[in-house]
Amino acid sequence: MPPRAASVLLICQLTFIHRVQCLCPAGFTDVGDGVCMFITAQYATYCQAHEYCEKEGIARGLRLFLPSRHAENMTKLLPDGGGAFTGLTKLLVKSATDLTAGWRYSDPGWSWFATSPGDTTIRWQKNQVSTEAESIGLYAAPNLWDVTQFAFPATHVICELSTYITNTTNDPLQLDWPYSMSTMFLPDAQNEGCFTSFNVSSLFDCCGNCRSRSACRAFYYHLETAKCWISLYVDSLLPSSLKATGGTWWRFGRPKW
Template sequence: MCQIIGRALGFRVFMVGKNSQKIAAYFDNESGTFTGLHTLLHDVGRTTIGWQVSDPGNAAPTDIRDRLIWEFVKPNAGTEMILEMTLYGLSEVNQVHTVRRVVCELSTVPLPNETGAESFRQTLLAKGLFFATNQSIGCFNIHHETTLLECALRCHQQAACRSFYYEAEQKSCHISKFVDSRLPAHLRDEKTTWENVWDRLGSQLFQRGLVNNGWIYGWAKFRFRHKSFVRPDLYHTDMKATVLSEIRTSRRKIYEKRYLSFKFTTLYVSSFAAS
């Protein structure tokens, strides 16, 4: 809803996150109001700090300085949840089957450049790729894309995309919109192999404490140029990039010590108008 309103007005608008505490001064919260505070990416348990936010850009998770007021003193659930603002403070609710009002905030962070080049980084999440329960499902758009690069391009061309996941066997591309998120729990039970999350540089995935210090073995660094009309030279560029990635991965044992200092895999994507 906030994205639709923002587009109509020509601004970048998002569901209020870091400033959620200010809602109480302006709105009657008897029926509850959704906020952009959540633990969809990183489960912080029953602590009052470390909640991720919907604010665009490199917005840090909540800490003691935010002075959040909780309805029941502190969180109770300890799983992936979102927060609503009530008359008495913040309270956790499940994402599934929950309907509340929404307050939108005007952002001063520019929209991503959808026509220029962009970098993505891959990393390991501290508690795995999937939700622990079915009470939240994130906010995903699902696409069928032939390659990882095409999935990255899909994210690159959507301002709302925060990160994406790719499963090569089913060619499934999951675009996480508005907030960084783990994958729905039901995907964990399917016999598929998902890539670790790819994230737009500068978003919350790389805040200290949200990322596992595990190593990513293999190094991929390439550029992909996409036009509206597929031409042989563009296809060749795509293939070279893909082969480079596969070679690096297949020779992982050989290069394991050499690349041990790299914790992330970087992916470069560009989009150009058709000529």
């Protein structure tokens, strides 16, 4: 092969390798299997961490979220002694008889998923999961713990890039999805999810408010007061403080989120 042709071929090969190795946007790290994450040093509550990823994603024209399926890769970025929330949650639970079951992801495209009894896919710190029926996942480097929502703040926020594409402007919102709840309220104030609320004219307005925000995972509509409560980032039962409201509540999930 002529030297010039060999040089051109080498340049092409190096260019291809560079492109393969640089699939992540600027400022992100490929933590393995093409998964892109970035970390920032910032004290944050659980909902503040979610909100940071949402707003940072909007500013960059990307869809960002707290890692769940790939949460283990967070340890590649999190410094020793640091703490960062995952998107792993157990806030929409049918039963507490098996504490490994009922964990859900915050990954777009995985709204249907929940861990099964005897699950071993989530690598908790030894002797975890704890006795709490409702919990979230927190990495305190290098270990993953299940904790209640307000137990600890994070020292860092880690966001993952989503490649899941969906049209959220007209996706279905389904009554009592993913199943009919025996109660729509969390049992105590140790967890309350991440909610925002609106006064609306009708159930259809509540539906529209959910669809207009890509972070909406589900909504609850209170028939007597026409109050709309939107569950952001993760699917959750309502805060326990709302139980005293009484009346009729309707819940709609977002299966295609």
